Amino acid sequence: MTGGLGMGIGWRPEIDLTVPRLPGVEWVEVVAENVNPDAVPASLAALHQRGLPVIPHGVSLSLGGTEPLDGKRLARLAALAERFGSPLVSEHVAFCRAGGMEAGHLLPVPRTRAALGVLTENIRTAQAALPVPLAVENIAALISWPEDELTEAQFLTELVERTGVLLLLDVANLHTAQVNFGHDPIATLDALPLDRVGYVHVAGGILRDGIWHDTHAHPVSREILDILAALAERTALSGVMLERDDAYPSDAELAAEIAAIREVLHAARAR
Amino acid sequence: MRPARADGELAARQLSLVKALVAGGAPPAEVDPERVRIQAQALVRKRSRSVARHRPELAASLGADFWPAFQRYAAANPTPPANTPSDTKRFAGYMRKSRRSHLIRLFLAHSST
Numbered sequence: 511m512t513g514g515l516g517m518g519i520g521w522r523p524e525i526d527l528t529v530p531r532l533p534g535v536e537w538v539e540v541v542a543e544n545v546n547p548d549a550v551p552a553s554l555a556a557l558h559q560r561g562l563p564v565i566p567h568g569v570s571l572s573l574g575g576t577e578p579l580d581g582k583r584l585a586r587l588a589a590l591a592e593r594f595g596s597p598l599v600s601e602h603v604a605f606c607r608a609g610g611m612e613a614g615h616l617l618p619v620p621r622t623r624a625a626l627g628v629l630t631e632n633i634r635t636a637q638a639a640l641p642v643p644l645a646v647e648n649i650a651a652l653i654s655w656p657e658d659e660l661t662e663a664q665f666l667t668e669l670v671e672r673t674g675v676l677l678l679l680d681v682a683n684l685h686t687a688q689v690n691f692g693h694d695p696i697a698t699l700d701a702l703p704l705d706r707v708g709y710v711h712v713a714g715g716i717l718r719d720g721i722w723h724d725t726h727a728h729p730v731s732r733e734i735l736d737i738l739a740a741l742a743e744r745t746a747l748s749g750v751m752l753e754r755d756d757a758y759p760s761d762a763e764l765a766a767e768i769a770a771i772r773e774v775l776h777a778a779r780a781r
Numbered sequence: 782m783r784p785a786r787a788d789g790e791l792a793a794r795q796l797s798l799v800k801a802l803v804a805g806g807a808p809p810a811e812v813d814p815e816r817v818r819i820q821a822q823a824l825v826r827k828r829s830r831s832v833a834r835h836r837p838e839l840a841a842s843l844g845a846d847f848w849p850a851f852q853r854y855a856a857a858n859p860t861p862p863a864n865t866p867s868d869t870k871r872f873a874g875y876m877r878k879s880r881r882s883h884l885i886r887l888f889l890a891h892s893s894t
């Protein structure tokens with residue numbers, strides 16, 4: 511990594527006392543839905559006070575949905591970005607509700623021209639409402655649509671070209687796409703505008719009956735670190751972070767996972 | 782402006798997937814039904830983890846029965862409530878009710894002998 515954010519971690523209330531003790535953590539990401547901009551938890555406010563950048567990450571804006579964006583969710587992302595003076599805000603290339611029903615999950619949009627149109631419009635709306643740049647993330651999918659017309663790389667590239675949006679590249683989700691749909695992560699990396707990557711997610715998951723589940727509750731496996739290495743060899747990354755949302759390991763194990771990510775980045779830079 | 786007709790089709794496809802996942806609907810046409818089932822189960826698993834985090838003592842009191850019990854509860858309540866606290870409350874209510882019916886069955890079986 512050259513300059514930029516450096517090494518980060520997903521701040522969660524369950525590990526709020528661990529995060530400040532982890533060596534080499536230079537920034538945190540917070541789930542926007544779980545942090546009230548007017549009542550920021552003291553442990554998070556203290557980290558921010560110490561100068562750590564805080565990036566709000568939305569999980570329910572439904573940028574890929576055909577219904578109008580929810581102004582309240584958008585306003586909250588904007589308010590968090592203001593509160594923390596965040597360098598950027600992130601969300602997903604996904605939909606999570608339809609017909610007034612919540613899926614409770616990030617679901618893939620069909621990679622069609624029509625869906626590109628909807629995403630383009632929603633991303634532009636979000637960009638206009640946010641005080642800082644927006645980055646959108648490739649999701650971990652279990653389902654694919656028969657009507658897909660574009661590859662994931664083509665689809666994301668189109669979004670970048672149409673809206674100027676940044677990418678939040680999740681290397682674990684590239685691995686998910688490989689296991690679940692046979693998409694080669696290296697081919698995806700080679701087809702993406704990597705100079706538009708705002709930051710990178712790294713997370714663990716588990717293989718269950720031949721399907722990869724991106725749980726954020728298991729250790730980061732070698733294949734995922736290998737994709738990160740391939741990415742770091744191709745471009746200078748501004749920020750890379752570990753996502754852990756459940757089954758929290760000991761502080762030492764979390765520190766070791768961060769060290770392993772650092773090691774991969776260091777080795778890739780040396781090559 | 783959005784191309785209205787293409788949007789309508791996209792909206793219908795999205796709605797059919799969401800219905801299949803949380804409202805007992807049929808999987809969208811030509812989407813692998815097995816994957817839809819796995820996605821629905823992943824959603825239930827995610828709900829169970831959130832509930833366990835929200836009330837760890839409730840999950841702990843059920844031990845190894847927590848996950849099977851949550852699956853039974855979710856099968857009876859496929860539409861997830863708006864948030865984890867309401868999901869937890871509903872799950873706790875479901876468990877109280879099923880424990881009560883279990884006790885009643887035990888009592889009746891006992892009194893008939």
